[in-house]
Amino acid sequence: MRFETTRFGAIDVDPESVITFTQPIVGFQTLRRFALLPGPVSGNGEESRVRWLQSTESPETAFLLMDPRSVYPAYEVDLRPEELAELGAGSLSALDVYTLLVIPPDHTQIRTNLKAPIVINPKQRLAKQAILERQDYPIQYFLLRPSAPAEQCAEDISPEEARR
């Protein structure tokens, strides 16, 4: 299946690999189908664990997804049995859990949304943005120390600067 994207141009993906959202990403109500693509690559070809979630229906709409446990090892998602059923999952272990990464021009403001993760059942190719009921996961979880220098699009932010 071939579709247009603003960032990558026209791309081809296996139609079987397209993910369908059972509940939309909040604010993107009309978009239900997305492709999971490899994340940004550095100038010298390094890859990352971050992945792109590209809409197949809106060329300009893409999100960056990260593994929340890489910055918050104790992160846990608790879904209701109805939500698991909605995703065709027998248990939480069947799901891949990602959080949305926000990379503003000021890299000290890099953050991820722990309150509303993107949960994907890779077998069924079903996903949703869950809204967790617990109160201690912020919508804006900042990844860098507030004391980190405020460089615009800094070239070198070492992983050691990632908090925790």
Next chain:
Amino acid sequence: MLVLTRKENESIMIGSDIEVKVLDLKDNQVKLGIVAPRHIAVHRHEVYEAIQAENAQAAAAAGAAACDLSNIPKLFPR
């Protein structure tokens, strides 16, 4: 918008399986109790709005016009 007046301990039904009850009224605050099937998600509106705003930021930051993302592999090495 449908507007209904309710007193303490009175409720409204939305469809046949969602009940919203006024539990307490004091100090300019209303305490509501909601009885709904488990598949109906109930959230404070401001939480929903904040998530919507943050999602829009996530999409904008990932947009083609955003700054260079080539240092992401440094931040999140494989």
